[in-house]
Amino acid sequence: MLLLLIIVAAASSGGGEKPPPRPKKAAPPPPPPAETSRSVEDTGPIMFICANSPKHVDKEYLISECPFCPARARFFWDDAVKGFRCLSCRQPYPNDRVKCPDCGKVPQKVRIKHRPG
Numbered sequence: 001m002l003l004l005l006i007i008v009a010a011a012s013s014g015g016g017e018k019p020p021p022r023p024k025k026a027a028p029p030p031p032p033p034a035e036t037s038r039s040v041e042d043t044g045p046i047m048f049i050c051a052n053s054p055k056h057v058d059k060e061y062l063i064s065e066c067p068f069c070p071a072r073a074r075f076f077w078d079d080a081v082k083g084f085r086c087l088s089c090r091q092p093y094p095n096d097r098v099k100c101p102d103c104g105k106v107p108q109k110v111r112i113k114h115r116p117g
Contacts (some may be wrong), residue, residue, distance in 0.1 A: 002052050004116040008084075018096040024043050028041040031084055032083035038093065042076055042112070042114075043074050043075060043076045043112065044073055044074070044075065044112045044114050045062040045063055045085050045112070045113050046062070046063040046064075046074065046075050046077075046084055046093065046098060046110060046111075046112065046113075047060065047061070047062050047063075047110070047111055047113035048061055048098065048107035048109065048110045048111070049058075049061070049107065049109075050100035050102070050103065050105055050107060052100070053103045054103075055101065055102060056102050056103060059100075059102070060099065062113060063075075063093070063098065066091070066093070067093070067094070067097070068086065068091040069086060069088050069089040069091070071086055071087065071088035071089065074086060074087035075087065075093060076112065077112065077113060078092065080087065080102070082095075082103055083095045084098075084110075084112075091103060098110055
């Protein structure tokens with residue numbers, strides 16, 4: 001009986017091996033780089049229609065000036081920033097600036113207005 005008590009005490013005193021450390025979680029992959037090759041077909045001014053506003057009739061608006069450089073009408077959609085980017089200076093156009101200048105309403109659909117062929 002005494003021998004059994006000594007064995008149990010020795011086993012519970014921590015003489016065993018430590019469990020292996022848990023593996024660390026892998027870091028998420030970096031976002032893909034912004035595309036650098038663009039053509040006239042996929043660039044243009046930012047366009048949206050402000051509809052159903054109590055302050056004015058339905059209107060089409062074009063954003064054709066970059067706030068960071070003097071470029072005009074040269075934006076493209078960039079998935080990496082989830083917004084539009086200027087073709088000339090590559091700065092992302094602030095998403096909070098895409099709204100109706102008359103009533104301040106944020107449009108539901110925004111797109112690039114392509115030049116006719």
